Amino acid sequence: MKTTPALAGREELRAWRLSQVVRDTYDRSKFAGFLYLFGWAVVAWLAGAQDFAPMPTLAMAGGFLLLGVLRLRLRPPPPEDADANRRWLRHYAWVLPLAPLAWSGVQGWMLLDPRFSEQVRMVSLIATIGYATVFVNVYTTVRSFAAVGAGALFLPALALLWSQPSQRALAVAMSFYALYLVGALLRTHAEYRRRLDLDLALRQQRDLYEGLSRTDALTGVHNRRHFTARLDALAQAAGQGGPGFTLLILDIDHFKHVNDRHGHAVGDACLKAIADRLQRAFPPPRALLARLGGEEFGVLFDGPEPEARQAAEAFRHALASGLLDVEGQRLPVTVSIGVGGFDPVRHGDADGLYRAVDAALYAAKADGRDRVAVGG
Ligand SMILES: Nc1nc2c(ncn2[C@@H]2O[C@H](COP(=O)(O)OP(=O)(O)OP(=O)(O)O)[C@@H](O)[C@H]2O)c(=O)[nH]1
Numbered sequence: 001m002k003t004t005p006a007l008a009g010r011e012e013l014r015a016w017r018l019s020q021v022v023r024d025t026y027d028r029s030k031f032a033g034f035l036y037l038f039g040w041a042v043v044a045w046l047a048g049a050q051d052f053a054p055m056p057t058l059a060m061a062g063g064f065l066l067l068g069v070l071r072l073r074l075r076p077p078p079p080e081d082a083d084a085n086r087r088w089l090r091h092y093a094w095v096l097p098l099a100p101l102a103w104s105g106v107q108g109w110m111l112l113d114p115r116f117s118e119q120v121r122m123v124s125l126i127a128t129i130g131y132a133t134v135f136v137n138v139y140t141t142v143r144s145f146a147a148v149g150a151g152a153l154f155l156p157a158l159a160l161l162w163s164q165p166s167q168r169a170l171a172v173a174m175s176f177y178a179l180y181l182v183g184a185l186l187r188t189h190a191e192y193r194r195r196l197d198l199d200l201a202l203r204q205q206r207d208l209y210e211g212l213s214r215t216d217a218l219t220g221v222h223n224r225r226h227f228t229a230r231l232d233a234l235a236q237a238a239g240q241g242g243p244g245f246t247l248l249i250l251d252i253d254h255f256k257h258v259n260d261r262h263g264h265a266v267g268d269a270c271l272k273a274i275a276d277r278l279q280r281a282f283p284p285p286r287a288l289l290a291r292l293g294g295e296e297f298g299v300l301f302d303g304p305e306p307e308a309r310q311a312a313e314a315f316r317h318a319l320a321s322g323l324l325d326v327e328g329q330r331l332p333v334t335v336s337i338g339v340g341g342f343d344p345v346r347h348g349d350a351d352g353l354y355r356a357v358d359a360a361l362y363a364a365k366a367d368g369r370d371r372v373a374v375g376g
Pocket of ligand 1: 065075218252254256257259263264265266267269271293294295331365369
């Protein structure tokens with residue numbers, strides 16, 4: 001699920017941008033190589049080039065086909081491999097202008113060879129204008145790609161037109177269009193960068209809210225909502241033959257006294273300190289810790305009940321044997337803990353397990369607190 005570098009460092013942001021640029025460049029241009037083949041087929045057929053120059057006609061068609069296939073086959077590497085993405089861009093920078101350059105050669109041939117009629121020349125010039133326009137409007141993911149591609153298409157034809165006195169009017173019109181292309185390139189590239197920034201901001205916000213919706217605001221551990229969803233998923237998987245797990249519910253003993261004696265702020269700090277110690281005692285990935293509400297915590301432990309009980313006992317004992325450092329004060333704090341391994345037959349579902357472990361916790365409270373009890 002985590003695809004965006006939410007709140008990530010500069011390197012991750014740069015890698016994300018790079019992979020987006022690579023993907024967008026490929027997606028926008030993967031089939032475009034075949035446009036030149038199509039253009040050549042049209043003008044060659046109009047001119048009857050297959051009759052007066054069959055070999056060059058076929059060679060050009062084959063060349064455009066090859067270049068189209070080459071572009072299509074240069075698939076981007078995985079987004080997380082920044083070096084491979086950088087290499088891909090370098091390769092693509094060589095491949096992308098090949099078809100425009102080849103088209104430029106065709107265009108030059110048509111402008112210089114009298115066997116091509118005026119009408120065919122006009123059609124080919126319109127195609128050239130079209131390809132160059134596509135370049136500056138579509139491949140603006142990398143400004144230099146668009147500039148080199150459009151330049152390779154447009155400038156040789158422009159130079160040829162200027163060199164022929166009879167074509168001056170066309171040359172002037174094409175020159176104005178070239179100026180428009182430069183402006184369009186700058187604008188579309190700026191728009192693309194803005195869209196990328198917006199996309200990144202939206203994704204980061206989505207990740208941020210997603211994280212917040214799973215997190216307890218006071219302690220920073222998971223919240224009840226996420227815990228319940230994971231518990232349901234684990235119970236369902238275990239019911240279908242997946243791995244077993246153990247549920248622990250921990251409740252701070254006489255927490256009301258902490259609030260009453262030391263104030264709510266110290267009570268809050270105490271909850272954070274307990275959450276920190278629990279996180280160290282039950283670290284991920286084998287355990288998922290959540291604050292279930294008030295002074296109650298839950299742990300989903302990826303292991304059998306005896307192992308979880310042992311860890312719970314060690315935690316309880318360590319807490320009870322010392323004093324908890326809370327905002328410069330040292331408080332005696334104990335916990336009662338209910339533990340139960342999931343048994344699909346006995347518990348049925350997640351609710352069944354929760355009820356059993358909750359009952360064990362209240363038995364531990366009733367038996368005098370500061371103890372671990374196993375639920376049936
Ligand atoms: N500081 C603080 N106190 C909270 C918070 N949530 C719940 N509490 C307090 O936790 C206390 C829970 O009290 P009780 O349910 O009587 O439980 P207890 O005093 O821990 O006693 P036992 O659970 O029976 O051992 C209440 O005083 C609540 O006000 C919180 O977010 N911050």
